[in-house]
Amino acid sequence: MTTEHLPSAAPSLARLIQELNKLPGVGPKSAQRLAYYIIRLPNEEAFDLAEAISAVKHNIVFCQECQNLTDADPCTICANPQRTREQICVVEDPLDVLALERTHCYHGLYHVLHGVISPLNGIGPEQLKLKELFPRLANTDVKELIIATNPTLEGEATAMYISRHLQGANIKVTHLARGLPVGGSLEYSDELTLSRAFQGRQEA
Amino acid sequence: MPPPKTYRAEGLVLKNIPFGEADLLVTLYSREFGKLKAVAKGARRSNSKIVGHFEPLTVAKLSMARGRTLDIVNQVEVTENFSSLKSDLTTLARGLYVAELVDGFGSEASSNQQLYDLAIETLGAIQQHPSWELVLRRFELHLMRASGFMPELFHCVDCRKPLEPEQHRFSPDAGGTLCLDCAPYGVQIRSLSLRALKVLRLLHRSRIADLPQLQAHESLEQEVKSLLSTAISYWMDKEIRTNSFLNHLERLPKAEVSS
Numbered sequence: 001m002t003t004e005h006l007p008s009a010a011p012s013l014a015r016l017i018q019e020l021n022k023l024p025g026v027g028p029k030s031a032q033r034l035a036y037y038i039i040r041l042p043n044e045e046a047f048d049l050a051e052a053i054s055a056v057k058h059n060i061v062f063c064q065e066c067q068n069l070t071d072a073d074p075c076t077i078c079a080n081p082q083r084t085r086e087q088i089c090v091v092e093d094p095l096d097v098l099a100l101e102r103t104h105c106y107h108g109l110y111h112v113l114h115g116v117i118s119p120l121n122g123i124g125p126e127q128l129k130l131k132e133l134f135p136r137l138a139n140t141d142v143k144e145l146i147i148a149t150n151p152t153l154e155g156e157a158t159a160m161y162i163s164r165h166l167q168g169a170n171i172k173v174t175h176l177a178r179g180l181p182v183g184g185s186l187e188y189s190d191e192l193t194l195s196r197a198f199q200g201r202q203e204a
Numbered sequence: 205m206p207p208p209k210t211y212r213a214e215g216l217v218l219k220n221i222p223f224g225e226a227d228l229l230v231t232l233y234s235r236e237f238g239k240l241k242a243v244a245k246g247a248r249r250s251n252s253k254i255v256g257h258f259e260p261l262t263v264a265k266l267s268m269a270r271g272r273t274l275d276i277v278n279q280v281e282v283t284e285n286f287s288s289l290k291s292d293l294t295t296l297a298r299g300l301y302v303a304e305l306v307d308g309f310g311s312e313a314s315s316n317q318q319l320y321d322l323a324i325e326t327l328g329a330i331q332q333h334p335s336w337e338l339v340l341r342r343f344e345l346h347l348m349r350a351s352g353f354m355p356e357l358f359h360c361v362d363c364r365k366p367l368e369p370e371q372h373r374f375s376p377d378a379g380g381t382l383c384l385d386c387a388p389y390g391v392q393i394r395s396l397s398l399r400a401l402k403v404l405r406l407l408h409r410s411r412i413a414d415l416p417q418l419q420a421h422e423s424l425e426q427e428v429k430s431l432l433s434t435a436i437s438y439w440m441d442k443e444i445r446t447n448s449f450l451n452h453l454e455r456l457p458k459a460e461v462s463s
């Protein structure tokens with residue numbers, strides 16, 4: 001948090017260090033290193049980085065169908081006619097979509113919740129993109145809903161909540177197989193483990 | 205007394221938050237040292253041997269090293285993870301409510317074995333008897349007792365006279381029951397039915413196994429629940445977050461009872 005050992009840092013440099021320090025996992029020392037790295041970059045590359053940040057903030061929206069982040073709505077996955085509309089895979093966040101896409105074993109659609117039910121943090125179903133999921137299921141010909149939340153307590157709670165909601169609905173609800181370690185996350189799992197978990201999914 | 209440089213403890217995981225690149229900052233309530241915060245290195249890596257050991261509502265034996273600011277977990281062995289409690293939404297939500305209150309009432313670096321035992325016993329009972337709502341009511345009352353905030357149930361907290369039957373009210377901030385003549389300035393005062401007072405007194409001295417004999421009418425249970433909840437909120441002095449999920453679940457259509 002502090003730049004006191006840089007008494008003479010120019011104000012604009014100090015500001016950059018301060019901003020980088022706000023990023024997750026970046027402490028004051030790393031923030032300094034990154035700032036000096038950016039200063040040494042050729043102008044063009046540094047401006048590219050700044051422009052990329054600004055473009056992301058200007059162009060990224062939620063896909064109205066799957067709630068993934070996208071700059072075209074609907075996103076490329078939802079817009080792709082090759083993908084089957086009969087399966088929807090529910091994940092916690094956009095990085096999980098990337099992880100599952102890398103396995104190349106899934107050809108349906110996704111639904112991104114942008115979080116999990118976390119009672120201890122006051123995050124309930126209302127704060128997630130669940131309110132978009134249930135109407136979406138009511139209006140389509142989805143046959144299988146694959147719940148691929150992380151195998152953590154909160155991921156499981158979210159999965160149970162979805163299953164309870166769909167009790168009696170005419171949709172098969174499945175769950176990724178237990179190959180994934182409890183407490184782990186999809187994002188950190190390798191592709192082989194992930195595709196095994198996918199193929200071995202079980203009815204919830 | 206603060207723990208020594210390296211130490212062993214048995215503790216219940218209350219919560220965890222991501223810390224650094226792959227670590228977890230874990231809050232535990234330990235039998236030996238009260239509330240502890242410790243870093244579990246690498247606990248978020250899927251290939252880590254300890255992944256999942258620090259989920260809330262896990263009981264573990266730990267070996268720890270004191271750090272300058274935060275303690276580090278060296279070894280961990282899970283002894284109980286309440287897996288069937290965690291496989292049902294309602295019992296899970298109740299368990300997390302217990303964890304949140306233990307976090308709120310427990311203090312750091314001060315052991316309270318009564319509180320620890322109460323938490324473990326309550327989680328076991330929620331798991332074993334999912335339909336006994338009074339388990340939570342008993343927990344709330346005994347939590348206040350174990351933390352030194354037990355509401356008075358036999359005398360008027362103002363004039364100290366023993367309560368006459370059917371002549372009393374309740375004030376969480378004045379510390380319990382009041383007679384009809386006393387109204388201390390500036391405190392919240394609620395009505396208290398004789399039946400609810402009796403339930404509170406019974407809860408106070410009951411063991412968990414006695415609870416089925418205490419099953420009360422829905423309206424009476426609601427009164428007891430609301431009285432205890434004002435007292436708990438008063439001492440907790442911050443929002444109880446798990447309440448909103450518990451209430452949300454109550455409004456959902458009931459799940460078919462699972463085996």
Ligand SMILES: [Zn+2]
Nearest residue numbers: 063066075078
């Ligand atoms: Zn989409």
Ligand SMILES: [Zn+2]
Nearest residue numbers: 360363383386
């Ligand atoms: Zn009095």
